[in-house]
Amino acid sequence: MKLACQAKGRRGAFAFDFAFESRHRAVALVGPSGCGKTSFLHGLAGLLKHGSARIQIDGDLLLDDGIDRRPAHQRRIGYVFQDVRLFPHLTVRQNIAFSQPYGGDRLTVAEALHLMDLEGFEDRRPAALSGGEARRVALARALAAKPRLLLLDEPFTGLDASRRERLAPYLMRLRDQADLPMILVSHDPRDLDLIAGETVVMGVGDPG
Numbered sequence: 499m500k501l502a503c504q505a506k507g508r509r510g511a512f513a514f515d516f517a518f519e520s521r522h523r524a525v526a527l528v529g530p531s532g533c534g535k536t537s538f539l540h541g542l543a544g545l546l547k548h549g550s551a552r553i554q555i556d557g558d559l560l561l562d563d564g565i566d567r568r569p570a571h572q573r574r575i576g577y578v579f580q581d582v583r584l585f586p587h588l589t590v591r592q593n594i595a596f597s598q599p600y601g602g603d604r605l606t607v608a609e610a611l612h613l614m615d616l617e618g619f620e621d622r623r624p625a626a627l628s629g630g631e632a633r634r635v636a637l638a639r640a641l642a643a644k645p646r647l648l649l650l651d652e653p654f655t656g657l658d659a660s661r662r663e664r665l666a667p668y669l670m671r672l673r674d675q676a677d678l679p680m681i682l683v684s685h686d687p688r689d690l691d692l693i694a695g696e697t698v699v700m701g702v703g704d705p706g
């Protein structure tokens with residue numbers, strides 16, 4: 499497959515303009531703290547007020563703000579935030595079902611629960627989940643919206659080494675079984691070696 503992404507924008511005084519192409523389904527985006535990795539993901543996802551993006555998957559134009567500025571909720575882009583952001587008052591099942599209205603019919607909430615091994619957790623609330631379980635719910639929620647591209651900001655943050663190793667196979671399932679292209683941001687290249695076929699480096703002061 500071929501993934502081509504470009505995004506530019508600004509947050510306050512910080513401006514970025516970055517692009518990459520990859521033939522791998524899972525791409526790691528690394529770079530020093532503050533270089534703009536999260537800003538780039540936000541630009542792709544449509545979360546920046548001042549920003550634009552262009553995404554192509556296998557020659558298919560998924561998004562081009564130059565042609566059509568599409569709001570975040572209409573982009574078929576899943577985003578898993580660093581701090582997970584589950585709704586605390588909703589159960590696991592309700593958290594996952596929340597994103598389904600935007601999706602198609604290929605994967606149901608039950609299938610997302612199954613793929614992330616969350617059967618038996620459906621009626622729990624986020625306060626009763628471990629950090630790794632909460633990540634899996636966030637992944638299932640993103641998946642249930644039927645994204646064409648998944649953005650993961652620091653997916654292993656806050657997990658110790660053994661929990662990182664236990665979470666990695668779930669990301670591989672999304673990559674391989676759900677056939678979902680993904681961009682992962684991390685500080686730690688070792689995390690990304692587990693998942694990513696290619697590492698793209700974003701530098702400070704030398705965007706694009």
Ligand SMILES: Nc1ncnc2c1ncn2[C@@H]1O[C@H](COP(=O)(O)OP(=O)(O)OP(=O)(O)O)[C@@H](O)[C@H]1O
Pocket residue numbers: 509510511512529530531532533534535536537538685
């Ligand atoms: N809301 C904001 N207003 C102004 N500047 C911001 C805002 N958010 C981020 N920045 C600045 O934009 C720059 C890029 O931040 P960003 O979070 O994208 O970097 P990053 O590479 O993801 O960093 P890290 O690896 O530390 O998470 C930083 O200099 C940051 O201070």
